[in-house]
Amino acid sequence: MNEKCGRFETLISTSLDGELSPEEADACHAHLSVCADCRRLSERLEGARQVLRSTPEPEAPVGLLEAIRADAEREMEREDAVLTLWSRWRAPALAAVAAAAVLLAAVYLPRMHHVDEVAPVSPATEESAITVADPDRPEEVAVAPEEDEEAYVPSEPEIASVPEETETAPTPPPTESSAREDVRVEAPHVSVPASVPEVVDEEPTAEPAEVADPSPPELAHASSEAPAARPKTEPVLADSSEMMIAEVPRTTLTGEDAAPLSGPSSLEMEIANSVVARMVVDHYINETMVEAPSTLLAVITDSPPSEFGPLLTEDFENGSFGASFTETIRRVLSETENGLP
Amino acid sequence: MSGQAFVDSEGLPVSAGSADERGAERDDELLVEAAQGGSAEAFGELAERYHTSVYGIVCRMCGSEQADDLSQEIFLRALRALRQFQFHGDASFRTWLYRIAVNACINELRRRKRLADIEGPSLDEDIRTDDGTVSRVVPDETQAPHVLAERSEVQEAVQAIIGSLTPKHRAAITLVDLQQLDYEEAAKTLECPLGTLKSRLARARQQFAEKWEQYEAGKIVVNADGEATTALEEEAGEQR
Numbered sequence: 063m064n065e066k067c068g069r070f071e072t073l074i075s076t077s078l079d080g081e082l083s084p085e086e087a088d089a090c091h092a093h094l095s096v097c098a099d100c101r102r103l104s105e106r107l108e109g110a111r112q113v114l115r116s117t118p119e120p121e122a123p124v125g126l127l128e129a130i131r132a133d134a135e136r137e138m139e140r141e142d143a144v145l146t147l148w149s150r151w152r153a154p155a156l157a158a159v160a161a162a163a164v165l166l167a168a169v170y171l172p173r174m175h176h177v178d179e180v181a182p183v184s185p186a187t188e189e190s191a192i193t194v195a196d197p198d199r200p201e202e203v204a205v206a207p208e209e210d211e212e213a214y215v216p217s218e219p220e221i222a223s224v225p226e227e228t229e230t231a232p233t234p235p236p237t238e239s240s241a242r243e244d245v246r247v248e249a250p251h252v253s254v255p256a257s258v259p260e261v262v263d264e265e266p267t268a269e270p271a272e273v274a275d276p277s278p279p280e281l282a283h284a285s286s287e288a289p290a291a292r293p294k295t296e297p298v299l300a301d302s303s304e305m306m307i308a309e310v311p312r313t314t315l316t317g318e319d320a321a322p323l324s325g326p327s328s329l330e331m332e333i334a335n336s337v338v339a340r341m342v343v344d345h346y347i348n349e350t351m352v353e354a355p356s357t358l359l360a361v362i363t364d365s366p367p368s369e370f371g372p373l374l375t376e377d378f379e380n381g382s383f384g385a386s387f388t389e390t391i392r393r394v395l396s397e398t399e400n401g402l403p
Numbered sequence: 404m405s406g407q408a409f410v411d412s413e414g415l416p417v418s419a420g421s422a423d424e425r426g427a428e429r430d431d432e433l434l435v436e437a438a439q440g441g442s443a444e445a446f447g448e449l450a451e452r453y454h455t456s457v458y459g460i461v462c463r464m465c466g467s468e469q470a471d472d473l474s475q476e477i478f479l480r481a482l483r484a485l486r487q488f489q490f491h492g493d494a495s496f497r498t499w500l501y502r503i504a505v506n507a508c509i510n511e512l513r514r515r516k517r518l519a520d521i522e523g524p525s526l527d528e529d530i531r532t533d534d535g536t537v538s539r540v541v542p543d544e545t546q547a548p549h550v551l552a553e554r555s556e557v558q559e560a561v562q563a564i565i566g567s568l569t570p571k572h573r574a575a576i577t578l579v580d581l582q583q584l585d586y587e588e589a590a591k592t593l594e595c596p597l598g599t600l601k602s603r604l605a606r607a608r609q610q611f612a613e614k615w616e617q618y619e620a621g622k623i624v625v626n627a628d629g630e631a632t633t634a635l636e637e638e639a640g641e642q643r
Contacts, residue, residue, distance in 0.1 A: 110615055130478045
C-alpha cells in the first residue's frame, strides 16, 4: 500500500456499506482493480465487519425495563406534584414577588442614591458637630458619640483622616453622610484632648458650622420635634423625595436605629410601580385570558387587593391600591395595547 | 408490551411492533407526545422498544459491568429532557435517545479514566505489548443468566477488542456495525459530519481487524475471567 492508497481507506470502508456515491464507487473499484494491498485491506475490513455484525446484541437484564418504568412513574408523580403546587400557589407567589420588589426598591434604592443627593442635616447633628470642637464642653461630646457607636463603628482610617481634613483642607460640600461622619468620628478626639485645642486654634469656629449646613425649615422641624415612629400601614408612595425625608424619623442620624434615612424618590417609586404593574398585568392576561385593556383595567383595579397577598396590601394604603399605582396600571395597559414591551 | 392502547390522530390503534420504520417513527411520535403530556405508561412503551438497544450500546461502549445501572440512568435523563424534545425535520426519538446514551457512555469512560488516574494502575488498564496495546476486561462479577449466556469466547474477544479502541471509534463501530444504524443517523447521533463518521469508522474497523487477526492467530486470548490478554501473559500467569 502506497501513499496514494491512503485516501482510499475510507472509501473502501464506506463501499462495504454501499454508502458511496456512483462517482466514488467507480473510483474505488478502479483503484481496487490495480492495487493488491487495497484489495487485502478491503477483505480484512469486510471480515471485521462480518464479525461485528454477527455478534448478537446483549440481552438486557430481566429487571431493567421494570426499573425504568418505576423510575418513570416516580418522576412523573414528582413533576405532577410540582405543577399542582405551582398552580395552587402561583398567584400568592406572584404577589409576594411583587411585594418584595416594591419593598426592596423602597429600602435599597434610596441607600444607593442618598450619598449623591445633597441632603440637609438636622440641627441636632449640626450642634453635635460644633460642640465636638468646643474644648469647654468635652463632656457633651463624650455622650452623643457613644450612642452612635452602637449603630456605627468607624474604621481606624476614618477616625484618623477626618480631623486632618478639618485642619488643612476646605470642608467638602455637606451631605447627609458626611454630616453623620462628623458626628461619629469625634469621639477619639475627646479621649485625646491635646488635639482638640489645635483644631480650635487653627480653624475659625465658623468652619465647623459650615460643615453642618443648615437644614431647611421643614427638616429642622421634623428632627427637633422627634415625631413618633411611622405606622406600618403608612403609604410608601410619595410625591417627592423631600417629603419622604421629612417623614422619616431622625433617629437614624443619632444612631438609635439602623433604618434607612429616607424613602424612595418619586422616580424610584415610579420604577417600582412599573415593575409591579407589569407583573400584575401579565398575571391577569395569563390568568383571565382577557386581553382587552379596558376590561383588564376594570378587572385589576376593581379586584380586592388582598388577592395579591398581605405583604402588598399592608404597604399600599391599608389594602387599596394608591392612585398613582392605578395610574401606572393604566399606563402599562396602554403600552400593552400599543404592543410596547 | 403492556395492555395500554395508544391511538393516532385518526383514532387508529398504534402498533408498537410495526416493521415499517416510518410507521415506527410515527408511533414514537405519538408515544413521545403522550409522555410529554405526563403519561408514564407511554414512556414505558418507549423504554420497552429501546431498552435492549440502549443496553447494547452501553455494553459495547463501557462493558457489561454496571451496564444496567447506566442504562437506567440514561432513560431517566431522557425522561427529564423529554419536554424539550421536538419532532422537527429529520429528528427522530431513536437518534435523540442514542445520542443521550453515547454521551452518557463517553462521560462514564472519562469518569473511569479520571478515577484510574487518581487511584493508579488497575485491572482494566491496557496492556502494552510488542504488538500494540490490548485492553483487559475486568472480570464481571455479575452471575446473572443473561451475562453468563452471552459469554461465548468470540463475544468476549469482540468486546475486549472494542474496549481497546478510543471512545469515538467505539461509538462509530457500535452504532454502525453493532446497532446497524445507517451513516446519516449515526452521524446525527454523534453530532459529527458524515465525512468524519466515515473516516472514524474506517479507522475503527482497521484497528479492530488488526486485533482480530491477532486473536485468530492466538496472540490474544480470553481467559476464564473474561479478560483479553496476550498469550505470553497468559502463559506467565499459568506458570505462576
